[in-house]
Amino acid sequence: MLPRLIPRLEKRQTPSKAMIYLSPLLAIFLTLISSVVLFLIMNVSPLEALHAFFIKPISTIYGLTELAVKATPLVLIGVALSLGFRAGVWNIGAEGQLILGGIFGGATALFFYEKTGFYIIPLILIAGVVGGMLWAGIVAFLRTKFNANEILTSLMLSYVASLLLNLLIHGPLKDPDGFNFPESRLFSDSALLPILYDGTRLHIGAIIALLAVGLGWILLSRTLLGYQIKVTGDAPAAGEYAGFSHSKIIWITLLLSGGVAGLAGAIEVSGPIGQLLPTISPGYGFTAIIVAYVGRLHPVGVLFAGLLLALTYLGGETAQISLKLPIAVTGVFQGLLLFFLLASDVLIHYRIQFGKQGAIA
Amino acid sequence: MPQSSDYLIELKGICKAFPGVLANDDIDLKIKAGEVHALLGENGAGKSTLVKMIYGILKQDAGTIHFNGDLVDIKTPAIARELGVAMVFQHFSLFDSLTVVENISLGMDHSSDLATLADQITELSKRYGLPLDPHRHVYTLSVGERQRIEIIRCLLQEPKLLIMDEPTSVLTPQEVEKLFVTLKRLSEEGMAILYISHKLDEIKALCHNATILRLGKKVGTVSVADESTQSLAAMMMGEELKELKHPEAVELGDTRLEVKDLSLPADDPLGISLRNINLQVRGGEVVGIAGVAGNGQDELLRALNGEQRTLDSIDSIELEGKAVGKLNPNSRRVNFGLASVPEKRLGHGATPDMSLVDNAFLTAYQHLKLLKNGLIDYAKTRQFAEKIIADYGVKTPNSDVPAGSLSGGNLQKFIVGRELSQNPDILVIAQPTWGVDAGAAQTIRQAIRELAAKGAAVLVISQDLDELMEITDRIGAICGGVVSEFYPTSEMSIDKVGMLMAGVSLEEGVSDVA
Numbered sequence: 019m020l021p022r023l024i025p026r027l028e029k030r031q032t033p034s035k036a037m038i039y040l041s042p043l044l045a046i047f048l049t050l051i052s053s054v055v056l057f058l059i060m061n062v063s064p065l066e067a068l069h070a071f072f073i074k075p076i077s078t079i080y081g082l083t084e085l086a087v088k089a090t091p092l093v094l095i096g097v098a099l100s101l102g103f104r105a106g107v108w109n110i111g112a113e114g115q116l117i118l119g120g121i122f123g124g125a126t127a128l129f130f131y132e133k134t135g136f137y138i139i140p141l142i143l144i145a146g147v148v149g150g151m152l153w154a155g156i157v158a159f160l161r162t163k164f165n166a167n168e169i170l171t172s173l174m175l176s177y178v179a180s181l182l183l184n185l186l187i188h189g190p191l192k193d194p195d196g197f198n199f200p201e202s203r204l205f206s207d208s209a210l211l212p213i214l215y216d217g218t219r220l221h222i223g224a225i226i227a228l229l230a231v232g233l234g235w236i237l238l239s240r241t242l243l244g245y246q247i248k249v250t251g252d253a254p255a256a257g258e259y260a261g262f263s264h265s266k267i268i269w270i271t272l273l274l275s276g277g278v279a280g281l282a283g284a285i286e287v288s289g290p291i292g293q294l295l296p297t298i299s300p301g302y303g304f305t306a307i308i309v310a311y312v313g314r315l316h317p318v319g320v321l322f323a324g325l326l327l328a329l330t331y332l333g334g335e336t337a338q339i340s341l342k343l344p345i346a347v348t349g350v351f352q353g354l355l356l357f358f359l360l361a362s363d364v365l366i367h368y369r370i371q372f373g374k375q376g377a378i379a
Numbered sequence: 380m381p382q383s384s385d386y387l388i389e390l391k392g393i394c395k396a397f398p399g400v401l402a403n404d405d406i407d408l409k410i411k412a413g414e415v416h417a418l419l420g421e422n423g424a425g426k427s428t429l430v431k432m433i434y435g436i437l438k439q440d441a442g443t444i445h446f447n448g449d450l451v452d453i454k455t456p457a458i459a460r461e462l463g464v465a466m467v468f469q470h471f472s473l474f475d476s477l478t479v480v481e482n483i484s485l486g487m488d489h490s491s492d493l494a495t496l497a498d499q500i501t502e503l504s505k506r507y508g509l510p511l512d513p514h515r516h517v518y519t520l521s522v523g524e525r526q527r528i529e530i531i532r533c534l535l536q537e538p539k540l541l542i543m544d545e546p547t548s549v550l551t552p553q554e555v556e557k558l559f560v561t562l563k564r565l566s567e568e569g570m571a572i573l574y575i576s577h578k579l580d581e582i583k584a585l586c587h588n589a590t591i592l593r594l595g596k597k598v599g600t601v602s603v604a605d606e607s608t609q610s611l612a613a614m615m616m617g618e619e620l621k622e623l624k625h626p627e628a629v630e631l632g633d634t635r636l637e638v639k640d641l642s643l644p645a646d647d648p649l650g651i652s653l654r655n656i657n658l659q660v661r662g663g664e665v666v667g668i669a670g671v672a673g674n675g676q677d678e679l680l681r682a683l684n685g686e687q688r689t690l691d692s693i694d695s696i697e698l699e700g701k702a703v704g705k706l707n708p709n710s711r712r713v714n715f716g717l718a719s720v721p722e723k724r725l726g727h728g729a730t731p732d733m734s735l736v737d738n739a740f741l742t743a744y745q746h747l748k749l750l751k752n753g754l755i756d757y758a759k760t761r762q763f764a765e766k767i768i769a770d771y772g773v774k775t776p777n778s779d780v781p782a783g784s785l786s787g788g789n790l791q792k793f794i795v796g797r798e799l800s801q802n803p804d805i806l807v808i809a810q811p812t813w814g815v816d817a818g819a820a821q822t823i824r825q826a827i828r829e830l831a832a833k834g835a836a837v838l839v840i841s842q843d844l845d846e847l848m849e850i851t852d853r854i855g856a857i858c859g860g861v862v863s864e865f866y867p868t869s870e871m872s873i874d875k876v877g878m879l880m881a882g883v884s885l886e887e888g889v890s891d892v893a
Contacts, residue, residue: 032784033732240754245740253730258686259721260741261709 027368037366042312042323044365045358052354062341070340071333071351081332083218087290088331091116091282091302093227093324096309097234097317098278102271104238104315106251109272111157111172112279113303114179115150119280120287121183122149124202124294127209127287128191134208142209142288143281150280151273153179158272162265168272176303187294202294211289223285227324230278234317247271279303300331301349308356327352386445387412387571388433388464388540393442395428402428404595406442412539415562415572417582417603419615420592421816426575429592430542433573434466435459447539460488465533466542469549471525475518482517483532496535503531507561522671523554530561541565542573547581548842549671552877559585577615579608591615612817632662634700635836636683636717636805641695643682651675651860653682658855658862660805660836665827666865667851668840669876675860676809676840677722683807683838684719685711698805713745716804720795720811722840724787728794731783735775738782739764739797746801763800771796772819788815792823799826806830809840824850844873858882 053071054064075081095112102109109115123146130138153175160166184200193203211221238244250257250267257264286298309327313319334348390408394401402425410416418426431437433444435453444451446462453459459466473482480497484490497513504511509527517525526546533541543562547555562585566572574586582589582603589606591598591614598614636659643653653675660666670676681687682696685708689695693704698715711717721727729738740749740760749760764778771792775785782790795811811827812820827850831837840857841847847854848868855865856879863879864886875885 032781236754240757242744242750242753242755245737245755248733248737249730249741252732253726255723255727256730256741259684259708259719259727261685261707261712263707 025370025372027364028371030367030369033366034369037362038314041362041366042314042319042359044362045312045355046326048358048362049351049354052358053351056350060343062343067337067341067343070337071347072329074340075329075332075336080218083215083220084332085325085328086224087219087221088328089324090221090223090227090289091286091299092306092309092327093321094223094230094282094285095275095279095303095306096313096320096324097227097230098275099306099310100313100315100317100320101234101238101244101247102275103310104251105247105267105271106254107161107268107271108169109154109157109172109275110169110307111153111174111176111179111303112275112306113299113301114172114176115153115276115279116283116286116299116303117176117179117183118149118153119146119283120149120294120298121179121186121283122146122280123284124205124287125186125191127205128202128294130209131203131206134206138208139211139288143284146280146282146284147277148280150276150278150283152276153280154272154276155269157276158269161272162268168268183294183298184296187296191294193293200296204293205288209288210292211285219290221285221289223282223289226281226285228321231317231321234320238317243270279306305331305352308352308359312355312359327355330355386410387414387447389445390429390433391443391445393429393432393444394440395425395432395437396440401595403432403439406592406597408590408597408600410540410571410573412571413566413569414588415566415574415586417586417589418573418575418592419577419579419582419589419611421577421615424592424615425595426592427544430466430544430573430575433459433540434464434542457488460536460538463537463539464542465536465538465540467526467529467533467544467546469544469546471529473517473525473528476516478514478516479511479520479528480513482528483513483535486532487535499535500531503534507534507564508557509561522549522673523551523557526550526558534565538570540571540573542575544575545577546574547576547578551671551880552844552873553881555581579611579615582611583608631664632834632836634659634661635698636660636807636838637697637700638683639695639697640692641682641689642692643678643687643689645678651678653678653860656862658838658865660838662804662834662836663831664853665831665837665839665851667847667854667868668838668857668862669844669847669854669880670840670842670857671880672722672842674857676857678860679857679862680719680721680807680809680840684708684717684721709745712742716802718742718798718801718803718806720798720806720808722809722813724790724794725783729782729790732781735768735773735778735780735782735785735793736761736764738793739767739778741797743797743801767793767796767800770800771822787813788819791815792819795823795826799830802833802835803830804835806835806837807840808837810842811839812843812846813841820846844876847876848873856880 057064057067076085099109099112123142126142126145156175157168157172160171161168187200187202191202193201211223214220214222214224246257246262246267249260250262250264254264283298287294291298305327309320309323313323330348330351334345337343337347338345386409388410390406393403393406395403406429418429420426428437432439435456435458444453451462480493480500483500484493484496500511500513509531511524511527511531546558550558562572576582586603588600589603590600593615638656638658641653641656645652651674656679682689685706689704694702696703698711698717703711725731736757740755743763744750747763749756761778767773768775768778773793774789785793791814812823815823827837839847839851851868853865854868854871854876855863856876858880859882861882863884878885
């Protein structure tokens with residue numbers, strides 16, 4: 019007889035509701051444990067490091083507002099990506115769509131450089147949406163017309179977007195008085211998002227993100243479109259049977275997530291950045307994928323997950339300054355979190371069983 | 380080996396549990412050499428679980444197996460084969476692109492050269508009336524011929540016990556008869572056969588004894604000769620069957636569903652292309668299409684309900700006299716009252732991870748106006764879901780459980796209930812009672828007849844010939860994507876329908892059936 023203490027995975031009769039919510043917490047816990055190990059290896063006091071990472075950044079009002087600033091694009095994109103992921107449409111290229119939104123929004127801001135007016139900011143935001151939609155539209159077209167895998171096309175288009183931005187700020191969008199630095203002019207005041215709290219960078223983008231959470235929630239839980247998205251993701255054949263067009267869902271979810279990512283890009287350039295730079299996002303579009311999953315593809319969950327992942331950005335910066343840790347620690351944190359989350363998610367459908375096989379349930 | 384027992388194989392107190400279900404509860408089973416023993420029970424009674432333990436695929440939680448009087452521990456199928464147990468599965472494991480002999484050689488425990496093997500195959504096939512050319516490629520063979528490969532593969536091991544898991548579910552009646560001749564010959568030569576089925580007439584025709592299982596428990600072992608089909612059915616289902624009330628003849632209305640020269644090439648190379656299909660269903664009429672699974676039934680249903688548009692010939696499908704080839708399932712449902720029930724329940728007729736309430740909404744939201752100001756009216760949808768559950772006796776803790784957690788039969792009741800509750804004008808329904816318990820099957824058949832009596836046109840696509848003979852007015856069959864002529868059911872016999880299922884036209888006569 020084999021030893022009876024070897025744990026095995028046994029399929030649950032029904033998916034565990036509790037584990038759906040416990041799994042992210044378990045993943046966070048495991049991430050913290052492994053980061054302690056990591057800090058020990060790097061000869062840094064784990065307590066000090068964790069304090070620098072998770073407490074210090076948000077121990078001031080300014081720190082909290084910075085958290086909101088970082089969380090804004092993550093939550094916005096996370097909500098939109100959740101809709102697509104629910105439908106089984108794997109848009110991995112939100113980063114590229116964000117960059118296109120930044121390019122379109124930034125170009126609009128520069129076009130109205132000499133002008134003042136209340137209409138400029140809405141135009142910038144709309145341009146951002148259009149830019150993101152355009153980029154995601156290419157993916158949708160390739161998917162529905164040629165059945166090209168959207169994971170690959172959207173990801174590859176992200177690199178194209180990044181190079182396109184570089185091309186533009188080395189060329190037509192370069193600051194004419196900028197001593198040939200690859201960056202645009204600083205936007206005029208009419209092209210900058212209003213600040214919500216003086217002395218900080220907290221801008222109205224945060225409110226737009228909250229609005230997106232609310233709208234996303236209603237869309238997903240109560241509307242026909244949300245229902246169609248869920249059915250298409252769960253059982254595409256059942257969707258066809260009910261008369262929901264699969265390609266329509268692909269188009270809608272890609273345009274939606276692309277448009278929102280583009281909006282986030284426009285918000286970034288006309289908010290905290292205020293000009294076009296070679297890099298306008300520290301990987302928000304990719305991190306938002308983790309946000310969507312940690313948030314259980316639910317808009318409200320995405321809000322909390324967005325704040326958590328925003329903290330890893332802030333914490334990485336603080337740890338770099340106070341402990342001389344490399345900024346790559348942020349990426350390690352985010353990667354570990356997704357890794358442990360996907361591992362923990364196994365427990366939604368399986369349970370760990372010790373001992374005899376097939377005990378009577 | 381010394382014969383220390385009267386029985387070839389003896390199972391005692393076998394128990395096997397899966398999470399949430401006790402699949403086998405204290406089962407005894409004894410089979411003598413040369414005996415054809417039936418294992419009888421409805422879907423989910425625990426038949427397959429039991430034989431998987433005999434064949435070493437599953438391990439029992441409790442109980443013993445004696446083979447030839449010796450206590451054995453059948454850990455793997457290889458051990459089972461060594462003992463002399465062979466099994467023909469319901470689903471074949473054959474490579475389409477290889478020849479018969481190549482396929483058989485792949486499954487052998489001991490290798491041998493192909494030429495010798497081919498000779499052995501030819502010899503066995505002659506001896507047992509299983510015509511099979513060892514050098515044909517599998518993709519060119521019919522389902523019946525493929526089954527012969529599996530049987531010969533088993534016979535090559537010279538087994539003492541042959542297990543057959545529902546071997547006739549994929550065969551036409553004529554193929555079934557040939558199979559029975561072979562099985563009887565094997566039994567006369569001393570081989571024990573464990574024959575799993577829920578078809579009572581087959582068991583009457585073939586088996587000596589029968590062990591009946593119900594809900595994982597053994598009901599009893601009986602001598603088949605002493606029992607009638609009715610008494611076997613009663614033991615199997617635990618209740619007497621109600622006779623279907625045949626409604627008085629309804630005056631037929633206009634043609635509501637018409638298919639004219641419908642041809643539809645298959646999407647993928649292994650799919651079935653529909654060829655020149657013609658059929659009409661009038662209001663008040665139930666028309667049946669018989670056929671062995673995988674002959675184009677699914678493709679036909681998808682063309683009729685609009686999942687597969689027929690853009691090349693938009694007028695090949697007409698509802699209420701109007702060409703609908705361009706319309707999607709939704710417009711056909713809303714404008715013409717067309718409802719359909721696909722054969723595959725999980726993932727086609729219902730979405731597994733969503734609740735029954737959500738699944739009730741799937742096809743009913745427009746007809747029952749379940750959208751209010753653009754938002755889903757969940758209160759009303761829940762009422763509808765609960766009405767289906769009550770009316771069709773769906774066994775479920777509540778309406779919030781995911782559809783995937785229901786048993787196949789219960790989910791079938793829910794899906795059929797959802798479509799029938801919307802009072803469709805035209806209904807296309809595939810395998811309406813597949814896997815459903817006998818009582819509920821009768822409810823569904825009754826509901827189908829009543830729907831027709833109200834003037835609806837009903838097309839039933841089914842593998843279950845008895846069911847079709849019982850509820851249809853006219854009957855035809857589909858074979859290889861071609862639909863036969865339709866004949867009044869009252870003038871048809873099971874044999875004649877069987878010929879149609881094999882693709883033989885009745886006008887050409889019986890001589891074509893080789």
